[in-house]
Amino acid sequence: MTMSLGPYASFIVTSYAAAALVVAILIGWVMLDHRSQTQRLRELEQRGITRRSGRSATDPR
Amino acid sequence: MTLIDLANPTRFLALTARVLPWLAAATIILLTIGLYQAALAPDDYQQGATVKIMFIHVPNAWLSMFVWGVMSIASLGTLVWRHPLADVAAKAAAPIGAAFTFLALLTGSLWGRPMWGTYWEWDARLTSVLILFLMYLGLMALWRAVDDPSRAARAAAVLTLVGAINLPIIKFSVDWWNTLHQPASVMRMGGSALDKSFLIPLLVMAVAFTLLFVTLHLAAMRNEILRRRVRSLQMMQASRIAFSSEVAVGSREDNASKEAGAA
Numbered sequence: 001m002t003m004s005l006g007p008y009a010s011f012i013v014t015s016y017a018a019a020a021l022v023v024a025i026l027i028g029w030v031m032l033d034h035r036s037q038t039q040r041l042r043e044l045e046q047r048g049i050t051r052r053s054g055r056s057a058t059d060p061r
Numbered sequence: 062m063t064l065i066d067l068a069n070p071t072r073f074l075a076l077t078a079r080v081l082p083w084l085a086a087a088t089i090i091l092l093t094i095g096l097y098q099a100a101l102a103p104d105d106y107q108q109g110a111t112v113k114i115m116f117i118h119v120p121n122a123w124l125s126m127f128v129w130g131v132m133s134i135a136s137l138g139t140l141v142w143r144h145p146l147a148d149v150a151a152k153a154a155a156p157i158g159a160a161f162t163f164l165a166l167l168t169g170s171l172w173g174r175p176m177w178g179t180y181w182e183w184d185a186r187l188t189s190v191l192i193l194f195l196m197y198l199g200l201m202a203l204w205r206a207v208d209d210p211s212r213a214a215r216a217a218a219v220l221t222l223v224g225a226i227n228l229p230i231i232k233f234s235v236d237w238w239n240t241l242h243q244p245a246s247v248m249r250m251g252g253s254a255l256d257k258s259f260l261i262p263l264l265v266m267a268v269a270f271t272l273l274f275v276t277l278h279l280a281a282m283r284n285e286i287l288r289r290r291v292r293s294l295q296m297m298q299a300s301r302i303a304f305s306s307e308v309a310v311g312s313r314e315d316n317a318s319k320e321a322g323a324a
Contacts, residue, residue, distance in 0.1 A: 003100055006110040008175040015114045015168040019121070022160050023273065029156070030280045037287035044294045049301075051294070 068145050070286045077283045084276040091269035098262035105259070111175055116262055118168040119247070120270035121161045125193060126228050128158030128274065132200075133225040136218035146282070148214030149289075151221060152204050153281035157274060159197035166190060177241055185234035186242035189227060196224045210289060 005012050095116070105112035132154050138147025169187070170180045181187065200217055207213035235244045246254040253260055 004110065005113070006104070008109065008111050011171045011175055012110060012113050015117060015171045018167055018171075019117045019164055022164050026157060026160050026277055030277055030284065033284045034280065034287070037284055037291055040291045041287060041294070044291065044298065047298070049294045049298045051290070 070146065070149075073146060074283055074286060077279045081276065081279060081283075084272060084279065088269060088272040088276050091265060091272060095262055095266035095269045098265055102262050103258055108176060111172055112259065114168055114172040115259070116266045118165060118172060119263055120267040121168065122165040122190070123267060124270055124274055125158060125162035125165050125190065126231060127271070128154050128161060129193065129197075129221070129225065129228060131278075132158065132221045133228075136221040139214050139218040140222075146286075148210065148218065149282050149285045150278070151214070151217060152210075153285050154278055155197055155200050155204070157277050157281065159194065159201065161270075161274070162190065162194040162197055166194060173241075182241045184240040184242060185238040186231065186240050189231045189234050193224075193227055193231060196220075196227065200224075210292075 099113055099116040102113065102116070104110050108115075132151045135147045135151035135154070138144040139151065166187075169190075173182070174180050200220060203217050203220060204213050207216065234240060235242050247260070247263065255263065
């Protein structure tokens with residue numbers, strides 16, 4: 001089954017492509033930010049800077 | 062688990078670690094179903110195939126206002142109840158809300174060109190959504206401009222609550238003014254004006270995008286909590302360095318005075 005988008009196909013395809021791109025950027029931003037913060041916390045802990053509780057700052061428990 | 066239980070960031074992190082994979086899976090499944098249904102939806106008798114743009118434009122337009130609503134409730138949490146995670150929630154939601162508002166403006170513009178004959182018209186609905194987008198950007202700039210998160214939180218909360226005035230203006234702009242934008246066709250008195258073949262994919266896409274927001278928001282809140290832990294550990298490190306250098310200077314001065322006394 002083929003989908004016909006008619007004479008305005010470029011507008012429809014651009015809309016979906018833009019939505020996919022923006023959602024991909026949001027997901028990438030969240031994932032890279034998580035990696036960056038976790039990395040910085042590990043570096044600080046390796047230098048002996050720990051939380052008062054003594055638990056790892058990256059530990060969700 | 063109550064809201065008070067979630068006031069503990071560590072408990073919140075544990076919850077997000079458990080919930081995020083399920084939310085992400087549910088989002089992917091619903092988005093796939095929604096996109097499939099959108100692809101199979103028939104052409105509209107007036108709009109033709111451009112009606113397919115509505116399946117992403119409308120959910121993003123709804124979310125642009127919904128996210129500001131979430132931020133407004135979080136701002137009340139900051140100012141009234143002083144919930145420790147309220148400003149984390151507000152700050153984390155702003156970039157996601159800005160992205161959804163940008164998509165609503167862009168896809169609306171791409172729909173408007175073939176249907177209205179113009180990409181942009183300075184009418185009440187379009188202009189009020191553009192103002193909402195600029196307010197999102199302003200709020201993000203404010204968060205970045207103030208170093209201390211608690212000071213930034215109070216200023217951002219006030220700005221968010223003032224900006225919430227724009228939400229009813231956006232919603233009712235099509236009723237209050239004579240605009241190019243069509244009036245509400247889904248949420249209106251007397252039920253939806255849409256045929257089921259359009260309404261079902263639209264609602265599935267709306268739920269899918271809402272789940273996407275919830276997933277991204279929880280993940281961004283988790284990141285913000287970790288960022289604040291980094292900040293507090295860095296401050297702890299800085300104070301340790303300052304203390305040890307003060308001790309070193311103090312002991313050098315003591316030695317110098319002892320040596321001077323001995324001489």
